[in-house]
Amino acid sequence: GHPFDPEEMDEHVHGRNGKSIFEYLLGREIDLVxxxxxxxxxxxxxxxxxxxxxxxxxxxxxxxELLDFITEHHIPTxxxxxxxxxxxxxxxxQFRLDRWFKPERIVYDDGTLKGKPDPxxxxxxxxxxxxxxxxEDAFSGIESARQAGIGRIIAIAPAEEHEFMLxxxxxxxxxxxxxxxxxxxxxxxx
Numbered sequence: 549g550h551p552f553d554p555e556e557m558d559e560h561v562h563g564r565n566g567k568s569i570f571e572y573l574l575g576r577e578i579d580l581v582x583x584x585x586x587x588x589x590x591x592x593x594x595x596x597x598x599x600x601x602x603x604x605x606x607x608x609x610x611x612x613e614l615l616d617f618i619t620e621h622h623i624p625t626x627x628x629x630x631x632x633x634x635x636x637x638x639x640x641x642q643f644r645l646d647r648w649f650k651p652e653r654i655v656y657d658d659g660t661l662k663g664k665p666d667p668x669x670x671x672x673x674x675x676x677x678x679x680x681x682x683x684e685d686a687f688s689g690i691e692s693a694r695q696a697g698i699g700r701i702i703a704i705a706p707a708e709e710h711e712f713m714l715x716x717x718x719x720x721x722x723x724x725x726x727x728x729x730x731x732x733x734x735x736x737x738x
Contacts, residue, residue, distance in 0.1 A: 563686030565630045565663035566590070580659070591635050598642075607643055608704075610727030615648040617731055628655040628669045628682075664688040667696035681733065683726075687716065694718030700733065 552561065560572040566587035570578055578586070598605045618625050627649055629636065636656045640646055655661075655672045662668040665688040670677060677697040684690045685704045693701045694717060703713040703722045713722040723729055 558687045563630055563664040563684070563688035563692070565657045565661060566632065568663040587632060588634070591632065595635070595638050598638075605642075609725040610729060614726045614729050614731070619648055621734065621736055623734060624675065625649065626653045626655065626673055628673055630657050630661075630664055630669070632657050632659075665691035665695065667692050670696035670698055683723075683729075690716055690719060702729070 561569055564572075567578065567583045570583060570586050615625075625648065627636075627645075631639075633656060636651075636654060640649075640651055645651075653674070655669055657663075661672070664686070670680070670682065670693050673680065678699040680698050681700040681702065682689075682693040682698045683702045683704055684693060690701055690703060690713075698718070700720050701718045703716070703719050704725065705713050705722055707724055710722045713719055721730075
């Protein structure tokens with residue numbers, strides 16, 4: 549019955565799975581059938597809005613270059629997302645993400661994941677957490693990565709949020725966009 553304020557978005561929406569979001573919105577638990585119905589309705593609207601927004605529907609600045617660098621140097625990478633399979637397939641198709649990521653390795657909300665900030669999503673990527681680096685834009689995702697024991701967490705946020713993001717336990721660095729990412733953190737041989 550009211551618009552979300554930024555704190556509510558951070559705490560109850562960003563990085564959360566559909567079940568968590570709708571249970572918060574409705575103020576009650578929902579079963580799997582209702583969850584799937586509501587999530588799919590919401591995601592159909594979301595995907596349509598994305599396709600209508602030619603100005604903003606694109607990968608973030610610096611993503612192509614960073615992912616090309618990672619691929620060129622054979623650095624293992626994946627995506628860990630609270631999105632379901634339909635949205636995952638949509639984004640893989642729209643942005644041709646399969647040139648950088650193996651779709652079968654992507655961790656997504658298949659209905660068995662606990663939502664962020666639970667560490668479950670990062671524990672399923674198949675790599676020892678302390679040897680991983682995570683780039684996150686949501687507080688719940690940062691907390692999920694921290695709880696999983698991820699070795700290096702980099703937050704991505706506007707400049708005015710950097711001080712706050714750096715105050716979050718586990719955050720090692722904050723960048724405005726992927727163009728700011730310092731590839732020297734990979735410690736590659738010269």
